[in-house]
Amino acid sequence: MTVPATTVSVCVVGSGPAGLYMADALARRHAGAAIDVLDRLPTPYGLVRAGVAPDHPGTKAVTRQFDRALTRPGVRFRGNVTVDRDITLAELRAAYDAVVLAVGAPEDRRLGIPGEDLTGVHGSGAFVGWYNGHPDHAALTPRLPGPGVAIIGTGNVALDVARVLAKTPEDMAHGDLCAHAARVIHAAPLADIWVVGRRGPLEAAFTPAELSALGHLERARPVVETATLPESPPTGLDPAAAKIVEKNLEILRAFAPRPDAEASPVRIRFLFNAAPQSIEGETGVVTGLRLARTRMDGARAVPTGETLTLPVGTVISAIGYRCRPLEGAPLNQDRGIIANTDGVVAEGLFVVGWARRGPTGVIPANRADAMAIAERVSAWLANHAGGAKPGPAALDALLAARGVRVVSLTDWERINRTEIARGAATGQPRQKIPSVGEMLTLLEPDPADVGTAAGL
Numbered sequence: 001m002t003v004p005a006t007t008v009s010v011c012v013v014g015s016g017p018a019g020l021y022m023a024d025a026l027a028r029r030h031a032g033a034a035i036d037v038l039d040r041l042p043t044p045y046g047l048v049r050a051g052v053a054p055d056h057p058g059t060k061a062v063t064r065q066f067d068r069a070l071t072r073p074g075v076r077f078r079g080n081v082t083v084d085r086d087i088t089l090a091e092l093r094a095a096y097d098a099v100v101l102a103v104g105a106p107e108d109r110r111l112g113i114p115g116e117d118l119t120g121v122h123g124s125g126a127f128v129g130w131y132n133g134h135p136d137h138a139a140l141t142p143r144l145p146g147p148g149v150a151i152i153g154t155g156n157v158a159l160d161v162a163r164v165l166a167k168t169p170e171d172m173a174h175g176d177l178c179a180h181a182a183r184v185i186h187a188a189p190l191a192d193i194w195v196v197g198r199r200g201p202l203e204a205a206f207t208p209a210e211l212s213a214l215g216h217l218e219r220a221r222p223v224v225e226t227a228t229l230p231e232s233p234p235t236g237l238d239p240a241a242a243k244i245v246e247k248n249l250e251i252l253r254a255f256a257p258r259p260d261a262e263a264s265p266v267r268i269r270f271l272f273n274a275a276p277q278s279i280e281g282e283t284g285v286v287t288g289l290r291l292a293r294t295r296m297d298g299a300r301a302v303p304t305g306e307t308l309t310l311p312v313g314t315v316i317s318a319i320g321y322r323c324r325p326l327e328g329a330p331l332n333q334d335r336g337i338i339a340n341t342d343g344v345v346a347e348g349l350f351v352v353g354w355a356r357r358g359p360t361g362v363i364p365a366n367r368a369d370a371m372a373i374a375e376r377v378s379a380w381l382a383n384h385a386g387g388a389k390p391g392p393a394a395l396d397a398l399l400a401a402r403g404v405r406v407v408s409l410t411d412w413e414r415i416n417r418t419e420i421a422r423g424a425a426t427g428q429p430r431q432k433i434p435s436v437g438e439m440l441t442l443l444e445p446d447p448a449d450v451g452t453a454a455g456l
């Protein structure tokens with residue numbers, strides 16, 4: 001449905017999948033609306049750029065859909081604008097008829113166990129951000145002394161991290177692994193990559209395609225203790241969940257008896273029913289991960305009283321994410337999301353994506369989410385927006401007065417071309433620029449051009 005032309009204005013904060021699906025939905029519903037999409041980085045696409053694994057270039061093709069959203073009439077990309085630093089949420093709400101927060105969940109959840117702050121413990125958000133060139137994490141210096149690494153969690157992020165650590169430089173050649181990370185990962189003497197689940201294989205959150213990929217690596221073999229695998233999934237699961245669990249079990253069973261695994265240079269060792277108790281260290285650095293063995297009591301893992309310690313120099317927790325606090329949008333602290341009722345935070349203020357529902361679901365799940373919340377935004381606009389708010393002009397004036405270097409879509413395209421050109425030199429789709437400062441420098445006018453334009 002297209003709503004008749006109006007002068008309504010909407011600000012979408014965040015240009016990841018949820019924000020761009022939202023901008024697209026609103027632009028299609030409200031012909032003539034002014035829709036500004038803000039991002040604190042000079043680059044759009046959120047986790048498609050900084051979260052999707054560097055060896056999954058196909059998944060990133062979704063950016064073509066996002067580019068269509070960003071070039072729809074009335075839509076503007078405004079990068080390098082941080083809410084709470086450059087502009088407040090209150091100012092945005094005063095400027096636009098509606099504001100939609102699509103800010104994701106960028107903070108790593110904490111394990112809450114002793115030793116979590118030792119050198120060599122990394123959250124997956126920071127670690128993945130580091131190898132994907134996110135400017136927040138480019139300076140991370142992960143400790144990968146080998147031979148053991150423990151990854152806590154049995155979700156798809158844990159498998160992504162295990163696979164990226166296990167792949168050879170040749171395996172990674174056609175992806176966009178950042179050069180700074182490739183140097184460290186490919187020099188690390190890793191032999192045992194543990195993937196640790198506090199519950200059993202039936203409760204694992206990973207999906208069959210991601211699990212099965214671990215069986216096709218050049219230098220690494222998966223290892224699973226057959227004894228930990230149940231005969232069959234429990235009855236009573238809903239059919240979709242049962243299908244995933246059955247397929248996962250089938251793949252894990254196929255991993256179990258591989259005789260070549262112990263002889264391979266790298267093993268990815270699945271350890272189920274092992275709950276993290278503490279991270280052990282000497283002189284401030286990680287030396288081991290202490291685990292309590294568990295058994296299942298219904299869906300709950302309960303300790304058996306047995307413990308074990310994995311000798312590892314690195315612990316990566318891949319246990320989910322939380323939102324970052326934003327002035328004027330209180331968090332639901334238990335869930336780590338922006339407190340909301342079906343996407344509504346306050347009058348004219350909405351939330352969508354992981355910031356609304358928590359860090360679950362693949363990219364297309366954010367499309368469905370955005371469509372549902374766009375309905376609510378539209379209803380609000382239809383009933384409350386009188387077109388009296390100043391919209392984009394107010395944003396431009398405030399940011400100009402504060403000297404913010406706003407990055408436009410044209411600017412991003414220039415960054416994009418540079419990254420692609422740098423990647424071409426090494427046969428990669430792109431080599432990301434992991435620094436906001438370097439991106440902004442790249443956008444400075446060439447003094448020669450300035451001279452020409454001024455007739456000098």
Ligand code: NAP
Binds near residue numbers: 157359
């Ligand atoms: P996830 O799927 O929710 O998995 C989190 C894992 O952490 C679970 O195994 C969970 O175990 C465990 N965990 C949580 N708290 C823990 C604790 N205190 N101690 C030990 N373990 C703990 O989250 P994710 O892997 O971060 O993925 C986020 C979303 O992105 C998912 O929907 C995922 O499918 C998606 N994703 C998809 C892809 C892909 O399709 N290729 C790639 C990456 C991410 P319990 O179940 O016991 O809580």
